[in-house]
Amino acid sequence: MSEISTKPYMLRAIYEWCTDSGYTPYLAVKVDSRTTVPMEYVKKGEIVLNISFGATSGLKMDNDAVRFHARFGGISREIYVPVDNVMAIYANENGQGMAFEPVLGNDDPHGQPTDSPASADAPPPPAPAATGPTLSSVPTGTTEQRESPPSGDDEPPKKGGRPTLTRIK
Numbered sequence: 001m002s003e004i005s006t007k008p009y010m011l012r013a014i015y016e017w018c019t020d021s022g023y024t025p026y027l028a029v030k031v032d033s034r035t036t037v038p039m040e041y042v043k044k045g046e047i048v049l050n051i052s053f054g055a056t057s058g059l060k061m062d063n064d065a066v067r068f069h070a071r072f073g074g075i076s077r078e079i080y081v082p083v084d085n086v087m088a089i090y091a092n093e094n095g096q097g098m099a100f101e102p103v104l105g106n107d108d109p110h111g112q113p114t115d116s117p118a119s120a121d122a123p124p125p126p127a128p129a130a131t132g133p134t135l136s137s138v139p140t141g142t143t144e145q146r147e148s149p150p151s152g153d154d155e156p157p158k159k160g161g162r163p164t165l166t167r168i169k
Helices: 007-020 143-147
Strands: 025-030 046-050 056-061 065-072 075-082 086-091 097-099
Touching: 007 025, 007 056, 007 086, 007 097, 025 097
Parallel strands: none
Antiparallel strands: 025 046, 025 086, 056 065, 065 075, 086 097
């Protein structure tokens, strides 16, 4: 019996936590030939999607893919994202969520599609490490506290700005 991935369950759990907390859930997605997204919004082979109830129609998060309809520039588009291509799910308001190790696709040895225009100018990623994924602790505190390096002066951290997702490897 093959082992079932925990990733789709974690995606659904973080999505539910975001909506219950009043946050806007966002998906960071690695785009390849298996994804169906508006290519004009893809940057460096990746796209970030708002998957909140108000931004989507017919959202379905299965064990194999995330499917929904969303409007881009006023035009309804069908979105299909394989679970393997989800790099992160997080709350837009505070950046809290979960990032996942990228899963290399079958298109070429580096996981980049051979026919995707978004990846044509991107250098190939480094070869995956021989060891498996490791767990590490996530620092507590606000996004501003985690992002700003310690300095010699006692100036308080800057407030405001858009929260960002911090990937910890």
